[in-house]
Amino acid sequence: MSSSINKEELEHLAKLARLELDPSEEEKLLSDLGNILEHFKELQELDTSNVPPMAGGTDLKNSFREDTERENTNRGAGTEAFPESEKGFLKIPPIFE
Numbered sequence: 001m002s003s004s005i006n007k008e009e010l011e012h013l014a015k016l017a018r019l020e021l022d023p024s025e026e027e028k029l030l031s032d033l034g035n036i037l038e039h040f041k042e043l044q045e046l047d048t049s050n051v052p053p054m055a056g057g058t059d060l061k062n063s064f065r066e067d068t069e070r071e072n073t074n075r076g077a078g079t080e081a082f083p084e085s086e087k088g089f090l091k092i093p094p095i096f097e
Contacts, residue, residue, distance in 0.1 A: 004037045005030065 010030055014021050021029065076088060084091040 004041075005033050 007030065010026060079085050079090060082090050
């Protein structure tokens with residue numbers, strides 16, 4: 001499989017990304033990137049002329065749940081594990097002296 005990215009291009013990309021690559025990593029990346037780019041070439045050969053364009057993965061618009069009143073059932077849950085609490089509120093150490 002011929003790689004469509006060469007060593008100089010890889011070194012340039014690594015420099016832009018501020019990556020330091022040793023020679024074994026460079027060879028692996030060249031191989032991996034070549035495989036990825038070959039896969040994209042295969043995808044470009046697909047006939048998509050009858051596929052309608054999409055802006056997202058769904059046709060739903062403004063899909064919201066009904067806004068109803070409900071009671072909070074977990075008030076105070078977990079406060080027993082906190083080191084200090086007072087009148088149902090958690091006490092934390094002061095941030096500013």
